[in-house]
Amino acid sequence: METFLNILLSGILLGGIYSLVSIGLNLIFGVVRIVNFAQGELVMLAMYATYFCFAKFGIGPYYAVFLVAPLMFLLGLVVQRLVLQPLQNEPMMQIFATFGLLILFENSVLAITRGEGYSLAGAYSRAVVDIFGLQASLSRIIVFLAATTIAAALMLFLQHTMAGKAIRAVIQDRQSARLMGINVSRTYLLTFALGTALAGVAGALLAPIYTLSPYIGGNFILAAFAVVVLGGLGSVPGAYLGGLAVGLMESFAGYYVDPALKQAIWFIIFVAVLVLRPSGLMGQAGAEEVGLREQG
Amino acid sequence: MRAPTQGELAGPRSLGRTLVQAAGLVLLGLVPLGLLWGNGYWVNILATAYLFAALAASWNIIGGFGGQFSLGHGVFFAIGAYTVARLYLDLGLTPWLGVFPAAALAMVVALLISWPTFRLRGPFFAIATMAINEACFALANYSDRITGGPRGILVPFRAGFSNMIFIERWKYALLMFGFMAIVVLITAWLRRARLGHYLMAVRADEDAAAAAGINVLRVKLQGMALSAFLTGIGGGLFAMYVRVLDPPSLFTLPDIGVKFALITLIGGIGTIIGPVVGAILIVPLENFLRGSLSGDIPGGHLIVLGAVLVIAALFLKRGVVGAFLGVARRRRGAS
Numbered sequence: 248m249e250t251f252l253n254i255l256l257s258g259i260l261l262g263g264i265y266s267l268v269s270i271g272l273n274l275i276f277g278v279v280r281i282v283n284f285a286q287g288e289l290v291m292l293a294m295y296a297t298y299f300c301f302a303k304f305g306i307g308p309y310y311a312v313f314l315v316a317p318l319m320f321l322l323g324l325v326v327q328r329l330v331l332q333p334l335q336n337e338p339m340m341q342i343f344a345t346f347g348l349l350i351l352f353e354n355s356v357l358a359i360t361r362g363e364g365y366s367l368a369g370a371y372s373r374a375v376v377d378i379f380g381l382q383a384s385l386s387r388i389i390v391f392l393a394a395t396t397i398a399a400a401l402m403l404f405l406q407h408t409m410a411g412k413a414i415r416a417v418i419q420d421r422q423s424a425r426l427m428g429i430n431v432s433r434t435y436l437l438t439f440a441l442g443t444a445l446a447g448v449a450g451a452l453l454a455p456i457y458t459l460s461p462y463i464g465g466n467f468i469l470a471a472f473a474v475v476v477l478g479g480l481g482s483v484p485g486a487y488l489g490g491l492a493v494g495l496m497e498s499f500a501g502y503y504v505d506p507a508l509k510q511a512i513w514f515i516i517f518v519a520v521l522v523l524r525p526s527g528l529m530g531q532a533g534a535e536e537v538g539l540r541e542q543g
Numbered sequence: 544m545r546a547p548t549q550g551e552l553a554g555p556r557s558l559g560r561t562l563v564q565a566a567g568l569v570l571l572g573l574v575p576l577g578l579l580w581g582n583g584y585w586v587n588i589l590a591t592a593y594l595f596a597a598l599a600a601s602w603n604i605i606g607g608f609g610g611q612f613s614l615g616h617g618v619f620f621a622i623g624a625y626t627v628a629r630l631y632l633d634l635g636l637t638p639w640l641g642v643f644p645a646a647a648l649a650m651v652v653a654l655l656i657s658w659p660t661f662r663l664r665g666p667f668f669a670i671a672t673m674a675i676n677e678a679c680f681a682l683a684n685y686s687d688r689i690t691g692g693p694r695g696i697l698v699p700f701r702a703g704f705s706n707m708i709f710i711e712r713w714k715y716a717l718l719m720f721g722f723m724a725i726v727v728l729i730t731a732w733l734r735r736a737r738l739g740h741y742l743m744a745v746r747a748d749e750d751a752a753a754a755a756g757i758n759v760l761r762v763k764l765q766g767m768a769l770s771a772f773l774t775g776i777g778g779g780l781f782a783m784y785v786r787v788l789d790p791p792s793l794f795t796l797p798d799i800g801v802k803f804a805l806i807t808l809i810g811g812i813g814t815i816i817g818p819v820v821g822a823i824l825i826v827p828l829e830n831f832l833r834g835s836l837s838g839d840i841p842g843g844h845l846i847v848l849g850a851v852l853v854i855a856a857l858f859l860k861r862g863v864v865g866a867f868l869g870v871a872r873r874r875r876g877a878s
Contacts, residue, residue: 282666310866333857338665339612340856343808347852350797354842354849360842461842469677472670507685521671522659 254502256381262494263391264453268467269474269486270397271445277418277481278438281331282338283450284345286471287464288352293319293450294459296354298365301454308367309389312451317442323443327436333403334423335435349464359459386455393452397445398487405483414438418481470497473513477520556733561815565731568816572596572823576716586712588830593719594780595806595869596822597726601773602803604730606812608739609766610746612665614674615656617800618647618679619771621793623778628696628788638707649775650768657767661760664749671794680794695789698782707783712863715784722780723819727772731815733769742766772862775801796810796861797845805848807854811862818862824849 272286283289293315300311330348334340374385405411416424417434420515425431457463478489493513500512569793579585594677600621605611623761626645630636660671688741690696702710709715733739741762753759782788802825810821829844836843857865 283668330853330857337860339610339812340860341615341806342612342666342669342852343856346796347849347854347856349849350845350852354845357842358840358846365756465849469674476667476670480769505685508681510681511678511685514674517674518659518671521663521667 252381252500254498256383258495258498259491260383260387260391260494261453261498262491263387263394264449264456264490265467265470265474265494266398266487266490267390267394267449267452269365269471269478269490270394270483271442271449272399272471273475273478273481273483273486274401274445275439275442276475278414279327279331279435279442280338281439282345283442284342284468285348285352285464286442286446287466287468288349289319289322289446289464290450290453290459290467291356291459291464292322292352294454294463295360295365295450296447296456297451297454298367298459302365308310308451308454308480312448313319315451316447319447319450320440320444323482324436326443331439332432332435355463362461367455367459384456386452390452390456393448394487396491397448398483401483410437429474455485459504469510469513473517477519554560556734561731561735562728565727565815566724569727572720572723572819573754575823576713576720579740581715583712585827586716588827590712590716590719591830592822592826593716593723593864594784595802595826596819597719598774598777599725599776599810599818599822600723600726600730600805601770603807603813603818604733604742604770604773605763606770606804607807607817608614608730608733608746609742609763610803611763611767612660612669613672613767613770614669614771614796614800614804615675616803617676617794617796618656619653619774620778620781620799621650621679621683621777621790622652624782624788624793625683625778626775627694627779628698628710628782631783632696632698634822638704638783639705640713640778643742644774645779646772647774650772653767653771654764655763659761661763661767673800676794676800680790682784683790683794688788689852691788692789696788707780708786719780719784722776726818727815729769729773734815738762738765738769743769744815753852756800768775796850805855809851809861809862811864811866811868813869814862814864817862817864824863 254320268287270285271289275281275286296310296315297311300306301308301540306314328346330344331341334344340375375382376385376388405415413424413429413434416427416429417431417438421431423534424434455465474486474489474493477492478485478487493516496512496516497509504512513539568850572780576586576589579589598616602613602616606613623642626773627638627641630641630644631638656675660668660675663671670781684693686692687694698708700708702708707718733742740871741752741757744755744757745759745762749759778793785792805852806821807818808821809825811817825848829848832844832847836847840846855862861869
């Protein structure tokens with residue numbers, strides 16, 4: 248029973264990490280309809296920025312997040328305007344472009360750091376919290392709480408503000424949204440930047456947990472895609488719960504099957520959901536085909 | 544709707560003329576080999592360029608003509624490579640014959656994984672195939688009995704024609720060139736064949752193609768089968784060429800699966816000769832950059848490659864061949 252509870256807890260905390268990474272990806276995916284293959288690398292950039300804040304200025308990651316997230320927002324604005332906006336109606340070229348960004352970011356960081364591994368872990372991840380007799384690392388609990396808070400805040404934002412309503416309108420139907428006077432192109436810009444800023448939050452909060460490497464984005468991106476597909480396009484609660492589900496599945500499969508097969512397990516989840524319910528568990532049916540070939 | 548671009552609508556040219564033209568253009572590919580004859584370093588790079596031209600041309604069948612953006616071709620490539628190596632090492636089967644069961648196996652696997660994933664469109668198909676690639680990467684690391692696990696398989700060097708292992712590099716270059724010529728001629732035939740037209744109709748508009756009576760799923764599966772079969776042969780040739788097979792060298796996306804697509808994009812997606820042009824530009828460029836940059840800047844050549852990919856997506860959507868055809872057409876229109 249104790250083992251089971253331990254696996255459950257570690258699965259939920261891992262799920263928090265996946266949720267945090269996936270929320271931004273799903274927002275971009277659902278609204279802008281761009282499959283951002285470089286999302287994991289955005290998280291990676293933010294992790295390095297956080298490390299830099301700590302090493303150079305002594306700013307801890309939980310303060311640095313307030314610096315890194317706005318910087319990532321700016322990066323998102325630039326990337327969307329320069330690279331993605333011109334390719335809005337060309338899904339194939341978007342794949343090339345975001346994959347190019349992935350290779351570019353990954354190897355630029357490799358070139359700058361010369362492949363040296365950095366780690367904040369010594370300073371931050373030792374703190375352990377006792378929950379009903381189970382041990383959990385404080386930094387992972389913070390990630391879980393942050394993912395929960397962000398998901399809730401984002402849902403409130405989407406439900407109750409004008410900008411949030413505009414985003415939801417664009418998710419549902421971009422033509423009609425435009426007819427209602429919503430500036431669709433600006434909504435894309437802001438949503439992409441918001442998704443990038445969320446990658447920034449994720450990077451800052453994950454920096455104390457992982458040893459930094461230029462390739463770490465690859466650890467997140469496939470899980471994040473699985474989460475998005477599972478949770479449903481553009482759905483915030485879908486991304487949050489999907490993240491928890493994938494974390495739990497990985498944790499249990501890792502213990503009862505074999506940790507080396509986790510990718511195969513994501514893939515099975517993935518294909519099963521894609522085939523049985525392409526719109527995801529909480530997505531709008533048919534959403535996966537909206538806007539892929541539409542003009543405007 | 545977008546207007547049909549050059550090469551999308553079949554012109555009045557006959558199949559014979561297309562084949563002759565393609566053969567002529569392919570023979571031009573021998574020019575660099577003739578110029579660099581005797582320079583072992585460059586002949587080696589050319590052999591790789593020819594092989595990747597053939598692989599990109601195979602990808603182009605389903606990715607370019609059919610518009611199905613597969614990131615999973617590394618899987619078919621790896622199946623071809625592992626099968627040829629295993630048949631050669633365990634049963635002593637010559638790779639000249641071993642490539643056929645290898646390619647057939649790649650084709651069967653391709654059909655099995657494509658049947659569910661072809662329900663997905665556009666980027667969703669790309670994500671699913673990327674997931675397949677990563678899952679098979681993990682499986683290859685895991686099943687050491689077949690793949691040798693992370694340590695990989697080493698094919699011992701026993702030179703000889705029947706082993707497809709040569710001391711002279713130019714023999715590899717000619718072998719890869721021959722394979723490239725075959726693949727290009729197959730795509731040239733496909734371009735004029737019924738299946739090619741169906742694939743292009745599916746790319747232009749799946750719903751319209753279905754409405755016109757095309758069995759969309761069957762056409763996609765046929766295109767994928769042909770593409771995977773040829774990719775499997777390429778994997779087999781690669782196995783006997785490098786003779787060291789470990790999972791990263793077969794599944795790493797920027798080196799294999801995405802590289803096929805990248806080469807096709809640079810040369811010209813959906814054109815017959817584009818993949819050849821792309822490979823002859825990209826492979827030597829990458830090797831040159833790797834040699835000159837990577838000593839000082841780790842990953843330097845990949846920074847350039849990533850930038851090339853973004854810039855090509857933005858400004859060279861129809862590739863070198865597409866841009867060239869566009870200029871030629873404008874000039875013809877002006878005169």
